Amino acid sequence: MSLASSLNTANSIFRNTSQQTSVISTNIANTGNENYVRRDAVVTQTVYGFSTVQNERSQQMALLRQMASSTAQQSAQSTLLDGLTTLSNALGGNDKELSPSNYLANLQSSLQAFAAAPGEYALASTVVTDAIDVVNSLNNTTKTTQKLREDTDAQMFQQVESLNKLLAEFKIVNDTVVRQTATGGNADDYLDRRDTLLKEISKIVGVTVNMRDNSDMVLYTYDGTTLFETEPREVSFARTFTYDSTVSGNAIYIDGTAVRAGVGGNTDGQGSLASLVQIRDVIAPTFQTQLDEIARGLIEAFQEADIGGGGELPGLFTWPTGTVPLTGTVEPGLAALIQVNPAVRSDSGGDPMLIRDGGINGAAYVQNVDGSSGFTALINSYVDELAANRDFSSDADLKTSASVLSFASNSIGWLEELRSNATTANENKQALYERTFQTYSSKTAVSLDEELSMLLDVEQSYKAAAKLVSTVDEMLKAVMDMVR
Structure with a gap:
């Protein structure tokens, strides 16, 4: 040399x-x-x-795709679990001490105690107090359910705004990557930023990735809608500010296609948007329907009959229309409107003993015509009506024939089954995400x-x-x- x-x-x-x-x-x-x-x-x-x-x-493109998928699944599952936990907490947590079912059990017990001593005014007052607790539970749980829908709608609006911003930046970065790759420049820093944006987008909506010449990246939603191809597609949503049982929220549109709600406790949705739509438009409305059906069943169970055959009117439980709702037909928002009849409330000048005697709606509805202090037929009929099967709407996603007590208990079971499935699925998807992250990091991170x-x-x-x-x-x- x-x-x-x-x-x-x-x-x-x-x-x-x-x-x-x-x-x-x-x-x-x-x-x-x-x-x-x-x-x-x-x-x-x-x-x-x-x-x-x-x-x-x-x-590691294959691992990046898997990372985006597991991120989307975990985000959707954790979002769904948060919504279900909010509903469960409205019922009092694990013991469900604030649930309509719990207060209905108390009402049944107080009615039975009153039937054993029908002359006791204090026992009649206890029945009214327990009835008020049932009504308050239905009213408060309805407020929480509708507040959840309102908050969910607000989250959807915020995330749509975030998604549009991410897509706008994604275009800038992707264009730079394509230009640098085509001219032989160094695009490494921009590739890092694009991968970061991809992971952030995946938290909001599940995506699949397609690569083209010069490292050009194309994004589709997990159900096939184009999200980004040279230009970001429009993601639009009109927010609804106030919710009640009669209000339906607006859809989120990606390139003119509505975002589909996830299905099940182990949701098949990907990204938080799918789960937010599922909470707002599926789970919360179904739970609200169950509450409304409990309220309707109560009004029906405690209705008063005109001894002269003039028809039935609400008794212990009533609502502003002053009529008995149709059997088996959902009355939207009834759980927010139900109240204890002022005629039996001592704080409103009423008489609790009307529960024993009848006559909440006037003399034509009095059952204890003799004024007997030992009259129990009406009280026992209420106890029987609480335990008797009646028709409920199939929209509640529960058995269509059940007692009010069973229906209220089944409602808790429905919610807790969803929450249990969501909890298990969240643990599994979190573990999958962590394993994917570790594998991805082992190949791409700095040691x-x-x-x-x-x-x-x-x-x-x-x-x-x-x-x-x-x-x-x-x-x-x-x-x-x-x-x-």
Whole structure:
């Protein structure tokens, strides 16, 4: 090897180690940054025999796709579980002490106690108090349910805004990646940012990824709607500010296609939007229907009959229309409107003993015509009516023939089954996400130990080059001494 070629070799080593050191230093600086993909400084030989350094990004597209999918699934599941937990908490948590079912059981017990001693005014007052508790439970749970729908609608609006902003930035970054790739530039930092945006988008709506020439990325929603192709597609949503049982929220549209609600406790939706739609438009309305049907069943069970055949009117429980709702037909919002009849409330000037005697709606409805203090027929009929099967609407997603007590209990079972399934699914999807994240990180994240080891290798190369330069210097000095 000539002295000139030796110097060229040393110079090449210095240049390569400088580039390698720069890449390794950047990697070390991003240790722990989950949105940074590790770079490799790879030394290659050119066709002319020279060595050069090429930067390679540890891209793992298959793992990135899996990461986006698991992120979307976990986001959807956790969002659904949060909504179900809100409804469960409205019933009093695990013991369900604030549920209509619990207060109905108390009402049944107080009626039975009153039937055993029908002359006791205090027992009649206890029945009224327990009836008020039932009404308050239905009223309050309805408020919570509709508040959940209102809050969910607000979250949908915020996330649609966020999604549109993410897509707008995604276009800028994707365009830069395509341009840099086509012209041979370094797009690594922009690729990192695009991957980060993809993961953020996946939390809101599940996506599938398609790659085109020059690293151009195309996004579709998990059910096939185009989300981004050169340009972001329009994501639109009109917010509804106030909810009650008669209000239906607006759909979210992506490129003119409505976002589909997830299905089941182990939701098949991907991304938080699918679960928010499921909560607002499926779960909360169904639960509200169950509450409305409990209220209707109560009015029906405690209705008063005209002894002269003039028809039935609400008794212990009533609502503003003052009529008995149609059997088996949902009356939207009834659970928010039901109240204890003022005629039996002592705080409203009423008489609790009318529960024993009848006559809440006037003299024509009195059953205890003799005024007997031991009259129990009407009280016992109420106890029987609470336990008697009656027809309920199939819209409640429960058995259509059941007693009011059973129906209220089944409502809790329906909610808790959904929540249990959602909890189990959330644990599984969280575990899947963590495993996917760990696998992805093991291939793309920076390992400080590996980088320090490579830095030592680069240092040895640098020392070898320095030694080579030193040797050439000594040889040149020896030659010059010989000339003298």
